[in-house]
Amino acid sequence: MSESFGLNVQARSGAARAGTLTTPHGRVATPAFVPVATQAAVKALPLAMVRDTRSQLLFANTYHLYLRPGADVVAQHGGLHRFMGWDRPMLTDSGGFQVFSLGAGIEHGVGKVASIFPGEGGPKPTGQSGMVKVGEHGVVFTSHIDGSRHEFTPEHSIDVQRRLGADMIIAFDECTSPLHDEAYTRASADRTHRWAERSLQAFASSSPLHGYDQTLFGVVQGGAFESVRRESTRVIAGMDFGGIAIGGNLGDTKEAMYRVIEWTVDELGDDSRPRHLLGIGDVPSVWEGAARGVDTFDCVAPTRNARNGGLLKRFDDDGSPLPQFRINLKNARYADDTRPVDETCSCSTCQNHSRAYLRHLFKAGEQLGPALATVHNLHFMSDLMDTIRESIHHGRFEDEKRAWLEPTGANAELA
């Protein structure tokens, strides 16, 4: 771990912890939500406006950027920060998740969300994927853009992430699906551990290219199988990573996911390295993840929902809690509604625009609708993380969590 990187935990509430993550591009107050900039852009929104939402760091996807525009183009600019025009911290993933979600994921008929909550899609395994071939050396896959063939190995993933230049990068891993049985999941986790060693060696034998240090995170795998998760945690935590990411298949329900996090954090004990939960960022999961000791969360849901007219909000107009923590702005009831989306929200969208105007933009197909909705949702997530952090600092975390989740039934099964 470099001196320019590390988590300083300042307050705890049970397993929940609040602190400051130091990176070469500045500090991050944790727990933190990490908006996703898959292709080096937060969809629909100029970065000046992303900054105004108080988003502290961004997450970009190695797989996409490797294929387009290519890591060399990004490197010629001096790395992702300069390429995008973002001067705050960044993470990249290893490429593994997309390699598999665009290969085995397609083959199994499941994406990330469906793999966690199959009610949303119904996975149907159909056999071995022609898109992806996994071997001990690495993964050969077919580009979703032009059908060309590529190979990712631990060494290649680290090389690409060196060139991209995020502050935090992730060791190459295989991401299993809920349809893989325990035997496959265990064999895959073992391979991921061997790839983790190779990733660490490749990282140690290379240097940062853009004038600042990078930190390598390991990924805990193991699906929803307790013994495999616990073993994967022990193995990954025993290596010289700067941080721990929790990845892969997290189970079929939110409750299963919460258990996976609990097993992981239980094995980590008082490990002070930062813990990142990959691909999860809905409101109940953020509360429950923070409660179990997660420091950072990346997720496309707040920005994707925004582009579909789903605006994050805690209470409906009659004061009742919104079960999904959002309203659908396209609803006809908002056609002549001159109120802001949330009268208690200080984002520039709520300060300047009505529900009727936003609905008009969506109905008229104006790209400004998704942009203004994205401002609101990212601002909502920043507010939510402020609430979580402050409640940990002030010893009110459990009360606040209960106040947020209990009325919605979101944590009914966890009581």
Added chain:
Amino acid sequence: MSESFGLNVQARSGAARAGTLTTPHGRVATPAFVPVATQAAVKALPLAMVRDTRSQLLFANTYHLYLRPGADVVAQHGGLHRFMGWDRPMLTDSGGFQVFSLGAGIEHGVGKVASIFPGEGGPKPTGQSGMVKVGEHGVVFTSHIDGSRHEFTPEHSIDVQRRLGADMIIAFDECTSPLHDEAYTRASADRTHRWAERSLQAFASSSPLHGYDQTLFGVVQGGAFESVRRESTRVIAGMDFGGIAIGGNLGDTKEAMYRVIEWTVDELGDDSRPRHLLGIGDVPSVWEGAARGVDTFDCVAPTRNARNGGLLKRFDDDGSPLPQFRINLKNARYADDTRPVDETCSCSTCQNHSRAYLRHLFKAGEQLGPALATVHNLHFMSDLMDTIRESIHHGRFEDEKRAWLEPTGANAELA
């Protein structure tokens, strides 16, 4: 003309004039370019960023807003400014142009651009349109959104524009196409003059609805026929309008358009009311229009070009003038070009982003590409208008115009 409105001419160079247009929502330095916000949104760009391009006023389309979201929804917000969140001056058109461009324009196979420069589309008249029926009372037309039937009359257009609440609104007119002969164009202009009287009466017998005055502009028609244009100018200028708009068919070539402007301004003489040229905003036309006494120009070209990757620029990298005053960012030559679009430009896009990054956004289908390109093009237009105004104020207008246009051949035929 209300006291809150008027043009104060401060400098002249031949027919060109520079001044200050006072409106209820602030002052506009003229000559000015007016970006188009057809559906109460500048396509792709949040208004906070439109403001940063130093755009002084916006143009919205009555036809579109009448159909969606409806003038009443806008009125309930207190007018367009509050509906959009734009506190600077605004214009709306009468609805006439779109009624005809989505009726007779479709029927003739011509849009606005093709009607001016038929090389771009080749008009082919095919007979009377089923979409639009013109009568003395007004125009019955079919919505391009849902096929419903609507009628626009001078009285109705004024009523809708009262509810929309722009600072400057426009009398209802018939917009003829280049395929109409002189006899039809003359008869149509005569009817537009009768509609102008009715528009004035409807305006005088109604009141502003949103707490500030509005000013009504008349529209000069007459196609590219000199005697009809001159007569239309005399008739419209003789009425109690607060400003004069130059509309309709402006001829088959830029040179024909420049002649139409010359006839109009010649008839206007030392009329000090503001003159608006409808739907024209390419670089040579803005120079030549300003040279002939036009004060304001609205046009979708700078924003539409931006969304297609056409970025406005005067000189290419080798110092040669760009004949179309733009580059195509999608060109492969920019794939690894780390320079800004224009190294002399102070817009936030050129200050923060490379050509390679912008090209990547366009190739990856990110909406951020059109947004950042729109920032640059609107900033370019603001810079261009600054140059034009300052050169009028400092007696260098003809020299500057020649320096801009001569090397490109854009005004070769006008020498």
